[in-house]
Amino acid sequence: MSFDYDLIIIGSGPAGFSCAMQSSKFDKKVLVIEANTDHLGGTWINTGTVPSKALREAAKTIHRYQAQFGNEKGQRPFVKFRMEDLLQYQKSILESKNKKVREDLIKNEVDTISGFGRLIDENSVEVSLTDDSKKIFTADKILISTGSSPKPPSKNLNNGSEILNYESILNLTHIPRRLVVIGGGINAFEYATIFSSLGTRVTILNDQDDYLPYLDHEIKDQLHQSIERKQITIFNSVKVKKIQNNDLRTCTEVLFKVAGQDRLQVIETEHVLYFGGYQPNTIDIGLEKVGVETTKEGFIKVSKNYKTKSDSIYAAGDVIGFPTLASVSFVQGRLAACDMFGIPAQELPADIPYGIYTIPEIAGIGITEQDAEKMDIDVTIGRAFYKNITQADLAHIDEGLLKLVFSSENYKLLGVHIIGEGATDLIHLGQSVMSFGGDIRYFIQHVLNYPSYTEAYRIAAFNGVNRVHKAGVKYRNILEN
Ligand SMILES: Cc1cc2nc3c(=O)[nH]c(=O)nc-3n(C[C@H](O)[C@H](O)[C@H](O)COP(=O)(O)OP(=O)(O)OC[C@H]3O[C@@H](n4cnc5c(N)ncnc54)[C@H](O)[C@@H]3O)c2cc1C
Numbered sequence: 001m002s003f004d005y006d007l008i009i010i011g012s013g014p015a016g017f018s019c020a021m022q023s024s025k026f027d028k029k030v031l032v033i034e035a036n037t038d039h040l041g042g043t044w045i046n047t048g049t050v051p052s053k054a055l056r057e058a059a060k061t062i063h064r065y066q067a068q069f070g071n072e073k074g075q076r077p078f079v080k081f082r083m084e085d086l087l088q089y090q091k092s093i094l095e096s097k098n099k100k101v102r103e104d105l106i107k108n109e110v111d112t113i114s115g116f117g118r119l120i121d122e123n124s125v126e127v128s129l130t131d132d133s134k135k136i137f138t139a140d141k142i143l144i145s146t147g148s149s150p151k152p153p154s155k156n157l158n159n160g161s162e163i164l165n166y167e168s169i170l171n172l173t174h175i176p177r178r179l180v181v182i183g184g185g186i187n188a189f190e191y192a193t194i195f196s197s198l199g200t201r202v203t204i205l206n207d208q209d210d211y212l213p214y215l216d217h218e219i220k221d222q223l224h225q226s227i228e229r230k231q232i233t234i235f236n237s238v239k240v241k242k243i244q245n246n247d248l249r250t251c252t253e254v255l256f257k258v259a260g261q262d263r264l265q266v267i268e269t270e271h272v273l274y275f276g277g278y279q280p281n282t283i284d285i286g287l288e289k290v291g292v293e294t295t296k297e298g299f300i301k302v303s304k305n306y307k308t309k310s311d312s313i314y315a316a317g318d319v320i321g322f323p324t325l326a327s328v329s330f331v332q333g334r335l336a337a338c339d340m341f342g343i344p345a346q347e348l349p350a351d352i353p354y355g356i357y358t359i360p361e362i363a364g365i366g367i368t369e370q371d372a373e374k375m376d377i378d379v380t381i382g383r384a385f386y387k388n389i390t391q392a393d394l395a396h397i398d399e400g401l402l403k404l405v406f407s408s409e410n411y412k413l414l415g416v417h418i419i420g421e422g423a424t425d426l427i428h429l430g431q432s433v434m435s436f437g438g439d440i441r442y443f444i445q446h447v448l449n450y451p452s453y454t455e456a457y458r459i460a461a462f463n464g465v466n467r468v469h470k471a472g473v474k475y476r477n478i479l480e481n
Helices: 014-026 043-046 049-068 083-107 186-197 219-231 327-339 369-375 390-394 421-433 455-469 477-481
Strands: 005-010 032-033 113-115 116-120 122-130 134-144 148-150 178-182 203-204 234-235 238-246 253-259 265-269 271-275 278-280 313-315 354-357 362-365 378-386 400-408 414-417
Touching: 005 116, 014 032, 014 043, 014 134, 014 327, 043 049, 043 083, 043 278, 043 327, 043 455, 049 083, 049 186, 116 134, 116 186, 116 278, 134 271, 134 327, 178 253, 178 265, 186 203, 186 354, 219 362, 219 369, 219 400, 219 414, 253 271, 271 369, 313 327, 354 421, 362 421, 369 378, 369 400, 369 414, 378 455, 400 421, 400 455, 421 455
Parallel strands: 005 032, 005 134, 032 113, 134 313, 178 203, 178 271, 203 234
Antiparallel strands: 116 122, 122 134, 148 278, 238 253, 253 265, 354 362, 362 414, 378 400, 400 414
16 A cells, blocks of 8 residues: 655644654655644754743853952842843744754655644545645655644633743743742752742742652752752642732732641742643544544553554654653654654663753752662762862862762662762763773773863762772772772
8 A cells, every 4th residue: 555655743843853764774765743833843853942941041051250349239130131132032942943953854854844744544644734725645645743732721720810830931021029939840940940030030830748859868858958049939739729910919819828827828929830741632532533542631542662552643742641852753753764664663761861951950860869769789888078079179060969879799880879960961971881891990991081070979988988888998809809
């Protein structure tokens, strides 16, 4: 049977993009359908990953400048810097990324069409075009990579005031003096630290009894101290009751209760930023027509090779649920392409690093000290505090910690947890050593650039070796074993 294409991809985020690029390298004829009529690149480039990181980069630069040179009169950054300039900086980055994605697809001879894609059978997709006409395309394989969208707050919470989400916050016209962030996940903390670095007084209302509970406990302590220094207030176990305008005081009020307390508390703020989780973009895309199964939250069920119940239909990225990261979506899209066209590929490794782009940033891979305790594994910890790293001194940075978790018996590296400048890059050295089954002596035996943040690995390794052997034991024995 002949089809228009070898592969049709619905959605041009990281999962769709990487699947298209990989398939084109397999000499396949590919069509990408994208509902956003202005831009390719999905949440990744247009509303999520890249915009938040661009804003963060600008906030970090300002924060560092203020810390080193600018804060003589105690002026907050919003006095000197304008949101307009920050967003202009961000816009220029988005434009160049959008251009790059389009050029990469063109260079690899991937066709694109603007419109809403809907499955009509196992090999056909109907596209609703902007002029209300429809076109049908057929393909041997189809990838659903339609991503996810922010869950809105419940209607009875909102009493007519504007509640921002990660898309609408990109339209702010000035740096707010006060911001309430509702949510306790990664993105809530990222945006909280971005705005506090710009001088905004931030309050986080978290409905859980703790935040980022999976972090290593010392990394969490460091984060907590940093948050206190930034004067960010966190309320845990919160139930938000109402969000309303107070016209007299020209502010927005957030009314909330903390579990176990009767008192209704009120915070006055300029803006409210809401993170209520994500919902998959699976509505009205014809899943029922082809018998693709979903979870009760609507995420598409797939095999370990990203295949749905139908042999010709695959799904990857946020639309299949956890971990809903661009980093993982890129790999999923590529692996789906390999499976579709019978190219052998390794599965996604069990150890996936995470990166949290707070200021300072956090990254981790493998087990934490707490995990080791629970699993009854005899581990030793090697620590390096940034205040002992020359590169951090040079950059005027004194907050940060790199922790190595390794087997006390044979030094095998089992986990790395970092908070501090460069953490999301640094983690990959630990990841490489771990994936080759290496041990912490790697960091002692190899030359690491100096000055560099990587020096933290060497310091932490020495610290760890010292702890295993306590004082007085010769390193020679250790290094030769
Ligand atoms: C604020 C924020 C910050 C983030 N930061 C990070 C980070 O630092 N690191 C990280 O790894 N991840 C981050 N993420 C997560 C990351 O953005 C997502 O995991 C990733 O974009 C998901 O990729 P995807 O390909 O599944 O879908 P998306 O990027 O969401 O793209 C899906 C595309 O499909 C299109 N589409 C939907 N339905 C249809 C249809 N029927 N027809 C045609 N097109 C359709 C949409 O218009 C969209 O363009 C962040 C997310 C947010 C919200």
